[in-house]
Amino acid sequence: MRIITALTMFNMCFSLSAQTESDALFMAKKNLCGGFVYGNTTWDHYWEGTFYRDNANIGTFKSNSVMAMTNYGISNSLNLIASAAWVDNRVTAGTLIGQKGIQDLNLFLKKELWAKEIKGFNGSLVAVGGVSTPLSNYVADYLPLSIGMRSKTASLRLLGDVQKGHWYGTASAMYTRRNNVTIDRNAYYTTEMVYSNEVFIPDMFSYNLRLGWRDGAEKYFELLADRMNTLGGFDMRKNDMPFLSNDMESLRVGVNLKYPVPRVSGMSVMLTGMHTLTGRNMGKAKTLMAGVVYQVEFKNGAKK
Amino acid sequence: MNRFIKIVGIAGLLAMASCSKEITQRNQNFAALNPDKTDTSAGSWRPVLLSSVTEFGCDNPIAVTSPDYKLELLEIKSRQANMSDEDEALLKYWSAGTVLRWNEILRELVAKYNLPPYQNPDGTYPIPSAANPLVYPYFPFANPPYAARAYAYVSAAQYDALLAAYHYKGFYRRSRPAVVDNTIKELVPVVKDYAYPSEEAVVAGAAFAMMSLLFPGEQDYLQDKLNECLNTRILAGANVRSELDAGVSLGKAVASKFIQRARNDRAGKAIGTPADWAKLENSAIARGETPWISQESPKRPPMLPLFGKTLGFLMDTTEVINNRPPAPPSTGSAEFAKELDEVLWYSQNATRDQMRIVHFWGDGAGTYTPPGHWNAIACEDFVNMRFSEVRWARNLALLNMAMFDAAICCWDAKYAYFNPRPSQVNNKIKTLTGLPNFPAYTSGHSTFSGAAATILGHVNPGRAADYMSMADEASKSRLYGALHYRSDIEVGMQMGKMVGSKAVDRAKTDGAE
Numbered sequence: 001m002r003i004i005t006a007l008t009m010f011n012m013c014f015s016l017s018a019q020t021e022s023d024a025l026f027m028a029k030k031n032l033c034g035g036f037v038y039g040n041t042t043w044d045h046y047w048e049g050t051f052y053r054d055n056a057n058i059g060t061f062k063s064n065s066v067m068a069m070t071n072y073g074i075s076n077s078l079n080l081i082a083s084a085a086w087v088d089n090r091v092t093a094g095t096l097i098g099q100k101g102i103q104d105l106n107l108f109l110k111k112e113l114w115a116k117e118i119k120g121f122n123g124s125l126v127a128v129g130g131v132s133t134p135l136s137n138y139v140a141d142y143l144p145l146s147i148g149m150r151s152k153t154a155s156l157r158l159l160g161d162v163q164k165g166h167w168y169g170t171a172s173a174m175y176t177r178r179n180n181v182t183i184d185r186n187a188y189y190t191t192e193m194v195y196s197n198e199v200f201i202p203d204m205f206s207y208n209l210r211l212g213w214r215d216g217a218e219k220y221f222e223l224l225a226d227r228m229n230t231l232g233g234f235d236m237r238k239n240d241m242p243f244l245s246n247d248m249e250s251l252r253v254g255v256n257l258k259y260p261v262p263r264v265s266g267m268s269v270m271l272t273g274m275h276t277l278t279g280r281n282m283g284k285a286k287t288l289m290a291g292v293v294y295q296v297e298f299k300n301g302a303k304k
Numbered sequence: 305m306n307r308f309i310k311i312v313g314i315a316g317l318l319a320m321a322s323c324s325k326e327i328t329q330r331n332q333n334f335a336a337l338n339p340d341k342t343d344t345s346a347g348s349w350r351p352v353l354l355s356s357v358t359e360f361g362c363d364n365p366i367a368v369t370s371p372d373y374k375l376e377l378l379e380i381k382s383r384q385a386n387m388s389d390e391d392e393a394l395l396k397y398w399s400a401g402t403v404l405r406w407n408e409i410l411r412e413l414v415a416k417y418n419l420p421p422y423q424n425p426d427g428t429y430p431i432p433s434a435a436n437p438l439v440y441p442y443f444p445f446a447n448p449p450y451a452a453r454a455y456a457y458v459s460a461a462q463y464d465a466l467l468a469a470y471h472y473k474g475f476y477r478r479s480r481p482a483v484v485d486n487t488i489k490e491l492v493p494v495v496k497d498y499a500y501p502s503e504e505a506v507v508a509g510a511a512f513a514m515m516s517l518l519f520p521g522e523q524d525y526l527q528d529k530l531n532e533c534l535n536t537r538i539l540a541g542a543n544v545r546s547e548l549d550a551g552v553s554l555g556k557a558v559a560s561k562f563i564q565r566a567r568n569d570r571a572g573k574a575i576g577t578p579a580d581w582a583k584l585e586n587s588a589i590a591r592g593e594t595p596w597i598s599q600e601s602p603k604r605p606p607m608l609p610l611f612g613k614t615l616g617f618l619m620d621t622t623e624v625i626n627n628r629p630p631a632p633p634s635t636g637s638a639e640f641a642k643e644l645d646e647v648l649w650y651s652q653n654a655t656r657d658q659m660r661i662v663h664f665w666g667d668g669a670g671t672y673t674p675p676g677h678w679n680a681i682a683c684e685d686f687v688n689m690r691f692s693e694v695r696w697a698r699n700l701a702l703l704n705m706a707m708f709d710a711a712i713c714c715w716d717a718k719y720a721y722f723n724p725r726p727s728q729v730n731n732k733i734k735t736l737t738g739l740p741n742f743p744a745y746t747s748g749h750s751t752f753s754g755a756a757a758t759i760l761g762h763v764n765p766g767r768a769a770d771y772m773s774m775a776d777e778a779s780k781s782r783l784y785g786a787l788h789y790r791s792d793i794e795v796g797m798q799m800g801k802m803v804g805s806k807a808v809d810r811a812k813t814d815g816a817e
Contacts, residue, residue, distance in 0.1 A: 056601035056602065057600055057601055093601060094599075094601070095599055095727045095733075095734055095735045095739045096734065096735060096737075096738070097651065097734035097735060097736055097786070098734070137656055139656075139659055139663065141663060142663070142737075179325070180325050180327065183663070184659070184660040184663035184664050185663055185664055185666070186330075186664070187671075187672070187677075187680060188671070189412070189415035189416065189670055189671060189672070192412060193408070193411060193412040193415055193672065194327065194329060195329040195330045195331045195332075195680070196327050196328070196329045196330065198327045199327075200325055200327055201325075237419055237670070238419065238422050238440065239419050239420055239421065239422045239669075240419055240669065240670045241669065241670065241738070
């Protein structure tokens with residue numbers, strides 16, 4: 001359940017703003033954009049393994065966050081993206097205390113590998129490498145309320161994008177290597193006792209599909225679907241708490257919108273809504289995000 | 305610049321991908337047990353339940369000159385000649401100690417079964433049934449009192465069974481296979497003592513029988529562990545089959561006496577009835593106190609309210625009542641309000657290190673419980689102390705009898721006073737870990753820990769101060785976590801030490817010192 005939080009934060013990076021790690025849009029050389037995104041995730045049902053349930057001792061889980069992000073054009077085909085978020089998680093019922101604080105730093109290097117126009121279709125292939133690391137000493141072993149997983153990660157995404165006129169489609173797949181984490185306990189039970197303070201964190205695989213209409217990098221509307229699953233992990237037992245090494249899966253759908261603010265050059269607003277269709281050992285979350293980004297143009301506008 | 309970033313990025317990814325995610329556990333590389341004292345006089349130590357070490361018989365062994373014995377030696381030779389990698393791993397695993405490994409198996413089962421049942425559609429809760437252990441809700445719900453009792457019975461049964469085994473070893477004076485036949489190799493350190501009946505098999509037989517009662521849905525798993533344990537003795541060249549068979553029989557026979565006792569120790573009735581639960585609440589109200597109310601939703605009946613009437617090993621029920629602590633501050637008193645404020649303060653101001661302490665000692669649902677934690681602490685120290693199997697069993701029996709009786713005293717107090725948790729009285733108080741579903745006074749963690757640290761300090765004096773400071777930290781974790789008032793933890797600790805001292809009294813007179 002807590003991974004919802006972690007994932008929500010994670011997804012923010014790719015679902016909320018253009019020129020992010022999961023689209024084919026690039027900042028031009030020496031251009032810089034920065035912004036803030038407010039996010040709100042809630043759920044009142046979750047999957048305990050495959051068992052779909054509510055929990056009157058949790059009520060509704062609510063996560064509020066503010067993410068700062070920036071994207072710098074090292075060249076027209078190489079961007080450096082950074083983001084970090086402050087997160088506040090709480091539940092509306094039961095006695096468990098909420099958690100808040102600075103979560104993780106995410107860094108991505110995004111490289112256009114190939115781009116070509118063939119018979120009116122613009123195609124491109126992009127690779128995105130990412131790393132993340134916790135920025136504070138938050139408690140990870142307190143799902144679903146902890147603000148993150150504390151896992152240092154490295155990811156690689158391969159992305160293909162096709163545009164015809166204003167219409168486009170983007171498909172990508174990402175593998176995330178997730179390092180083990182150290183928790184405050186020195187023994188814990190998964191499907192067996194483990195006498196260590198180290199927890200095995202399974203790697204993760206995700207796919208992302210977007211279809212939409214865009215006019216440059218600052219104006220678009222898209223529908224997206226997002227599937228992720230951990231490569232291993234175990235199911236929560238009945239009435240147990242979630243744990244860092246659970247087998248987590250989700251299928252989400254949503255919409256993304258970006259629009260330039262009239263009369264303010266370089267400023268755009270973004271809106272995202274995501275809805276979880278199915279999952280495993282996760283909350284059936286709804287996420288809303290709203291952000292503002294400002295682009296400083298030293299030379300040209302965005303490349304695409 | 306461009307190339308530099310790429311190189312750094314790729315190097316970073318490779319560095320992460322290359323480090324292994326395999327976890328080395330602390331109990332994985334314990335050295336083979338190699339006692340510095342054989343404790344061959346253990347047959348004269350004082351048992352817990354047995355009227356004498358000969359209460360259960362042990363048949364004459366077959367002669368080492370007999371053809372049957374020769375065949376048994378051949379089994380060793382053939383197993384040793386065809387040893388697989390898995391055999392090697394099992395040999396290494398079990399060589400660390402039989403009492404130790406069965407204690408770990410028990411801890412694992414406790415953690416597996418320590419989950420409160422999910423509610424019925426009408427908001428009531430189903431009660432696990434020993435007759436139907438594999439039908440949800442699985443039997444048992446191995447909560448802390450259940451676990452404390454389980455650890456005590458298994459440890460005490462192993463201890464008594466080993467005293468009987470040591471008696472018969474001295475009586476029959478059967479030589480070890482490697483002494484009878486010098487072509488047999490002993491692949492683990494084997495105590496220079498007699499081999500019939502096998503003490504490892506006695507431990508395993510007693511543990512198997514006792515744990516089959518306590519975790520009836522796990523009999524297949526336990527049978528596998530039993531076979532594994534016995535097979536490693538053959539592989540090790542330490543015992544022939546008939547020594548193991550005799551050991552298992554003796555272990556099971558001794559356990560039968562503990563099973564009989566467990567069936568009549570009143571723990572089975574500890575869950576009480578709705579009438580009992582209402583009486584507890586009404587009695588608190590009649591005394592002018594705010595009664596405990598379940599903070600779970602739907603409201604769950606209190607955990608084992610009659611467990612305080614269970615028959616322990618160190619104290620009888622009268623002694624438990626006579627040692628009941630005085631009442632906690634009245635819920636209407638200024639002192640109570642002051643203690644409540646302190647809990648609220650920790651709820652809102654706990655430091656990161658205090659959070660660590662809360663989680664380290666949490667031992668809540670889905671874990672091996674606080675008694676399990678103290679078993680782990682004890683075992684990790686004992687592996688360095690080179691105890692014989694019987695001394696291992698004796699020390700764990702003392703520890704676990706102390707924690708079982710501590711649970712009884714603590715539950716007696718909890719339900720005598722039935723006082724509310726801080727978060728019930730002030731809903732601004734949020735807890736840093738799961739809130740247990742039973743009254744506050746006295747703190748179970750503090751009582752368990754006071755008892756455990758006291759007896760462990762006696763059997764391992766070099767670490768006495770460490771155990772006490774660990775107990776103190778465990779106790780305080782419940783205040784930091786906003787689960788308990790200061791008086792719960794302080795009185796709980798005193799009560800735990802009182803019970804622990806009963807175990808120390810026993811230790812001084814059981815013949816092992």
